Amino acid sequence: MADGLRLALVIAAKDVRAELRSKTALLSATVFAALVLVIFNFARDPTALSATDLAPSALWVTFAFAAMVAMNRSFTVEREHGALDGLLLAPVPRGALFTGKMLANLAFVAAVEAVALPLFILFFNVDLSRALPGIIGTAALATVGFVAVGTIFGAMAVRTRFAELMLPVLLLPFMVPPLIGAVQVTSRLLAARPLSEMMGWLRLLAVYDVVFVTLAALAFSFVVEE
Amino acid sequence: MPAEPPATGGYMVAAYVVAGTILLGYFLSLLRRAKRILKQRER
Amino acid sequence: MTGLSGAAPVVTLTRARAVVRRGIIISSIALIGIGVAAILALGFTPIEARQGLAQKIFYLHVPSAWSALLAFSLVGIAGGLYLWLEDPRLDLFAAASAEVGVAFAAVMLTTGPIWAKPIWGTWWTWDARLTLTLFLFFLFVGYLALRAAVHDRHERARFSAVVGIMGLLLVPFIHLSVYLFRTLHPQPIVLKPSAPSLPWEMLRTLLVSTVMFTLLYIGYVTIRYGIGLAIDAREQSDAG
Numbered sequence: 001m002a003d004g005l006r007l008a009l010v011i012a013a014k015d016v017r018a019e020l021r022s023k024t025a026l027l028s029a030t031v032f033a034a035l036v037l038v039i040f041n042f043a044r045d046p047t048a049l050s051a052t053d054l055a056p057s058a059l060w061v062t063f064a065f066a067a068m069v070a071m072n073r074s075f076t077v078e079r080e081h082g083a084l085d086g087l088l089l090a091p092v093p094r095g096a097l098f099t100g101k102m103l104a105n106l107a108f109v110a111a112v113e114a115v116a117l118p119l120f121i122l123f124f125n126v127d128l129s130r131a132l133p134g135i136i137g138t139a140a141l142a143t144v145g146f147v148a149v150g151t152i153f154g155a156m157a158v159r160t161r162f163a164e165l166m167l168p169v170l171l172l173p174f175m176v177p178p179l180i181g182a183v184q185v186t187s188r189l190l191a192a193r194p195l196s197e198m199m200g201w202l203r204l205l206a207v208y209d210v211v212f213v214t215l216a217a218l219a220f221s222f223v224v225e226e
Numbered sequence: 227m228p229a230e231p232p233a234t235g236g237y238m239v240a241a242y243v244v245a246g247t248i249l250l251g252y253f254l255s256l257l258r259r260a261k262r263i264l265k266q267r268e269r
Numbered sequence: 270m271t272g273l274s275g276a277a278p279v280v281t282l283t284r285a286r287a288v289v290r291r292g293i294i295i296s297s298i299a300l301i302g303i304g305v306a307a308i309l310a311l312g313f314t315p316i317e318a319r320q321g322l323a324q325k326i327f328y329l330h331v332p333s334a335w336s337a338l339l340a341f342s343l344v345g346i347a348g349g350l351y352l353w354l355e356d357p358r359l360d361l362f363a364a365a366s367a368e369v370g371v372a373f374a375a376v377m378l379t380t381g382p383i384w385a386k387p388i389w390g391t392w393w394t395w396d397a398r399l400t401l402t403l404f405l406f407f408l409f410v411g412y413l414a415l416r417a418a419v420h421d422r423h424e425r426a427r428f429s430a431v432v433g434i435m436g437l438l439l440v441p442f443i444h445l446s447v448y449l450f451r452t453l454h455p456q457p458i459v460l461k462p463s464a465p466s467l468p469w470e471m472l473r474t475l476l477v478s479t480v481m482f483t484l485l486y487i488g489y490v491t492i493r494y495g496i497g498l499a500i501d502a503r504e505q506s507d508a509g
Contacts, residue, residue: 149435152431152435156415156428156432159419159424159428160415160418160419162418166414166415166418169410169411169414170411170415170432172407173404173407173411173436174435176404176443176446177442180446180449181446200449201449204445204449208442211438212435212438215434215435219435222352223427223431225427231317231321231322232319232323232387233321234320234322234324235321235323237323237326237383237386238322238326241326241329241379241380241383242307244376244379244383245329245333245379245380248372248376248379249303249372249376249485250300253296253489256292256296256492256493256496257492260293260492260495260496263285263496263500263503264282264289264499
């Protein structure tokens with residue numbers, strides 16, 4: 001068990017190091033996130049819709065699409081270098097492979113979110129002093145869910161011809177429950193509502209994570225088998 | 227005296243026509259594809 | 270058992286033909302049955318006082334939603350069984366069920382707005398059933414797109430099975446999200462024609478329609494499955 005985890009970390013570290021060297025996925029995703037935030041601001045009528053009303057949706061749409069860009073690029077880069085096939089020839093247990101890939105994707109997406117969040121605070125003028133820990137926690141909870149699904153769908157999409165289109169088409173329906181939950185919790189956090197009002201949504205996020213991380217991990221071996 | 231129900235017959239007709247078109251259209255498409263693939267005998 | 274070189278295995282094509290024929294018979298019976306149900310709905314069922322004639326869309330809308338959900342559930346279940354048993358017939362069935370499901374989902378998603386407009390004044394309501402079926406539609410489309418994009422048959426079967434199972438497990442989460450969303454954002458009170466206090470004539474017509482729609486699902490899937498068998502037979506003879 002501990003061996004598997006160590007192996008997963010090695011795989012994750014390899015991916016992260018490769019990305020740090022080329023930086024393409026992180027860069028594209030970050031620029032994308034910034035652009036989305038800017039567009040959200042200009043696409044709203046300030047007299048009709050206040051920044052705080054729009055803020056949770058803007059933040060989460062940004063996170064969702066930027067995450068997709070990041071996960072897409074990470075698999076495409078790998079395919080271009082044929083790295084996945086090399087890994088499969090080695091006797092790597094598939095569970096560790098999935099965990100490693102997922103951790104790497106989580107690291108990418110977390111990095112993009114970490115850049116997008118300050119931009120969000122800046123552009124939308126939100127006061128996050130009290131809500132920040134809650135927002136980070138919610139972001140972690142929701143992100144784990146859709147990164148798990150994105151990791152396995154990415155592994156499938158990369159074997160198809162229109163990989164860049166296939167991943168969003170498959171993934172977007174699966175992002176909706178974590179997205180709805182995250183937006184609902186975020187808007188309540190920003191309005192400083194009591195925790196009891198968010199419990200239903202937080203439970204939804206947690207159960208989603210448990211179910212889909214497990215499912216994705218189990219199904220991964222069927223996707224990469226030869 | 228109970229009020230007359232609203233005159234929504236047009237919508238009903240539209241819905242039945244649309245549903246019928248989709249179901250029959252799909253049926254015809256299945257028939258056409260089946261005929262095309264089953265038609266050729268041994269070459 | 271192959272026929273002459275270059276010929277499709279005769280046994281398999283013959284079988285495909287028989288399956289398609291059976292499917293056509295079942296579908297024809299079902300289509301006539303739906304015609305009967307429509308006549309029942311239009312001529313022999315009372316008109317609902319608050320909605321008028323548009324309420325009769327209900328007898329198409331609900332059964333088609335049920336067929337779409339049935340189709341999708343079976344795609345997921347067949348996928349799971351395929352991963353376990355590796356029987357290619359399960360994959361063939363799943364592909365057929367997905368395509369047929371799209372047709373029924375399309376009926377539901379078109380009759381829904383046509384019904385909603387006169388009753389609630391808007392073309393689209395984010396109610397639980399419509400929203401769920403919309404998601405089913407997207408999941409079906411994604412599933413079929415993936416199948417079209419993968420060429421190796423074993424890979425295609427495995428990938429489809431994974432997406433099918435995950436999609437099926439997504440359904441309760443969508444339902445729950447919509448439910449939570451609506452209880453926290455109260456929508457205007459809507460009419461509930463499917464409430465238990467349905468007069469028996471309406472219930473009877475609904476049941477007849479539902480049975481016939483289910484039969485149509487079976488018929489269409491049978492035809493589509495037969496087509497799949499024929500495609501397989503041809504691919505195998507082309508390759509061999």
